[in-house]
Amino acid sequence: MRKILIPTDFSENALNATEYAIDLFKYEKSEYYIMHAYQDDIYADETLLEKESIDNITKLVSQKSSEKLKAILKKIKNISPNPRHTYHIISANNLLLDEADKIVDEQNIDIIVMGTRGKTNDKNLTFGSHTLQVLKYVQCPVLAIPENYKYTQPKHILFPTDYMIPYKRRELKLLCEMVSPYRAVIDMLYVSKSSKLSIRQEDNKSFIKEELCKNTINFKIENGKHIINIIYKNIKENHIDMLVMVNTRHSFLENILYQSTIDELSLHLDIPFLALQNMRRN
Structure with a gap:
């Protein structure tokens, strides 16, 4: 059974990465964990924080997160009713990096699939900050899918x-x-x-x-x-x-990832990028 974690911020990029993952593993019996970590969203609207209590805002953000995850699940099942695939949705009051790390350990995840950029979508960056954090710190292979990349069989x-x-x-x-x-x-x-x-x-x-x-x-x-x-x-x-590369101590990929910005090295990727993590998993 293949276990796949898909973090989402409900952006088009994230949905595109989800659809890519479903197509890629269509021949395998797979379990998908579609996760939204919403802690940052609680503190995002300063005007709302002045009017409402943290508890009320948390409740609102949590409810919104759950509803959007259910909508994604419905959409996925319509697009690809694959009997080999089962889905779990996870809405968590946590930071994306910490929640991804936790799910990888608890569920023994094989691979994380995510968009290269999320809502912020800075055109000058190959990878958004969340993708870069996951690539650098979560001890699990990460497959990053570029914005607007349409699924092509990896031949x-x-x-x-x-x-x-x-x-x-x-x-x-x-x-x-x-x-x-x-x-x-x-x-x-x-x-x-x-x-x-x-x-x-x-x-x-x-x-x-x-x-x-x-x-x-x-x-x-x-x-x-x-x-x-x-x-x-x-x-x-x-x-x-x-493109497949290995991230390990003193590797070429590690040197790229730990630059102040990956794009100083002009790695403007427009194809899926699989980073294997050769660091020990606890």
């Missing part, structure tokens, strides 16, 4: 790697099972001046090959320093449908 995947980290079997298995129904081709891209791999790198490469065995894998090496530019060039030239 060509780009997976940049330096083969230095020991991958998690569970996360590679997730990727393998997620894209194998679409007969996906996975390009493992190693950006290096040398084509020779160390024993450790060869071991990790063999492990990847073994775990992604249901898919066709191309092992590619490209010479160059500017990794972002090489990734972007590969996405465009090879019509890539999904």
Whole structure:
């Protein structure tokens, strides 16, 4: 049973990500947890805070959250009455990051799917602040869906790697099972001046090959320093449908995520982005 968490702020981006997740896992028996954390909403309207008590505002916001979640559920069931899928809605007086963390642990979630931006929708940012927080701090794979991205079967995947980290079997298995129904081709891209791999790198490469065995894998090496530019060039030239990277200590992705803004590195992604989290889950 695949367990998927979908945080929502009821924006178009969030609904689009929800629909993408339902399409992506249509062949798998899946449990969806659609969650709205509304603590920020309680304190959002300063004028209302002056007139009403916190208890009254909390009650109003909670009621609104529940009603909107029920409306989303109704819409989903109309769009995709898939007998393989079951749904849970969660309305929580909590911060998004804390609630996501809690559900991931309690339900042993396999993957979080969310829009790259929410209500604020700053056009100058690739990722909104909530998506960035979840990518950085929640120890669970995160699939971020760009604004207005219409579902396309993930048939060509780009997976940049330096083969230095020991991958998690569970996360590679997730990727393998997620894209194998679409007969996906996975390009493992190693950006290096040398084509020779160390024993450790060869071991990790063999492990990847073994775990992604249901898919066709191309092992590619490209010479160059500017990794972002090489990734972007590969996405465009090879019509890539999904970018996969691993977030671990001292990894290339961690360096991107911990910049003051991800966009300083011009990673303007217009395809789904899967961040595997190679940090230990408690």
